[in-house]
Amino acid sequence: MAEIKGQSLSEITIFAAEVSTFGRIVAMVAIEKGLDWRLIPTDSSSAEHIARHPFAKTPAVEVNGHLLIESDAICRYLDDVFDGASLVPDDPLERAEMTKWMGFVQAYMFPTTEFGLVMPRLIAPLMGRPVDEMRVEKALPTIQYQLGLLETALEGRTFIASDRLTLADIYLFCTWMAVAHTAEGKVMLHHSVNVTRWMSYLGSRESARRTAWPEG
Secondary structure, rough: OOOOOOEEEHHHEEEEEOOOOOHHHHHHHHHHHEEEEEEEEOOOOOOOHHHOOOOOOOOOEEEOEEEEEEEHHHHHHHHHHHHHOOOOOOHHHHHHHHHHHHHHHHHHHHHHHHHHHHHHHHHHOOOOOOHHHHHHHHHHHHHHHHHHHHHHHHHOOOOOOOOOOOOOHHHHHHHHHHHHOOOOHHHHHHOOOHHHHHHHOOOOOOHHOOOOOOOO
C-alpha cells in the first residue's frame, strides 16, 4: 500500500475512455509508483465529466479525494508524492530532454498518430464508421518522419532521456503502442529496429503488461 503524506492509499481512480492513450499513461505511472488503480470508463463530452475538466479532456484522476486534471500535472504529482523510483531525472539536462520528448508527444506525435491513423483505422470501425483512407494516407509520411526521429534518438540507448525509465519513455511507449496495433504501424515498426527493441523492453515491464491494449 502506497503512502501519501502519512496516509495510506489503496488505489487511485482514473476517469478516461478504455482506449485512452493518456489514461494508459497515467495508469502506467501509477503502477511504476506502486499504486493500484481503477478505471471508470468516461464519456469526455458528458456534463458530469465537463464538471471535472472544463475543456472536456481525459484523463481526470481522483487521489484521496483530490481531483487532478491534465496528464503532465497528474503524472508529476504522482511521481512527486509517492515512494518508488523517481520517473523524473535529477540532472537538469536529462530533465530537459525528458520534457522535450513529452512535448513532442503532446504537440506532434499524439495528434498525428491518433487522429491520422489510430482513430480512423482502429476506432472508427468499432463505432460502425468507415475507415477514412485518405486521412490515413495523408498522415503516414508525417508518422514515418516522427518514428524516424525516435529511431535515431534511441540508437545505443535503453531509455530516451536518461539511464533509467522516465515519464518520457512512458508517454512515447503508450503513443507508439497504439500505432503498433495498426497494419501500417506494424510495417513501419518492423523497419525501426531501435524503436522495436526499446518497445519490447518496456513492454516486458509489469506496468506495460497490466495496461496493454485488449487483443482483438
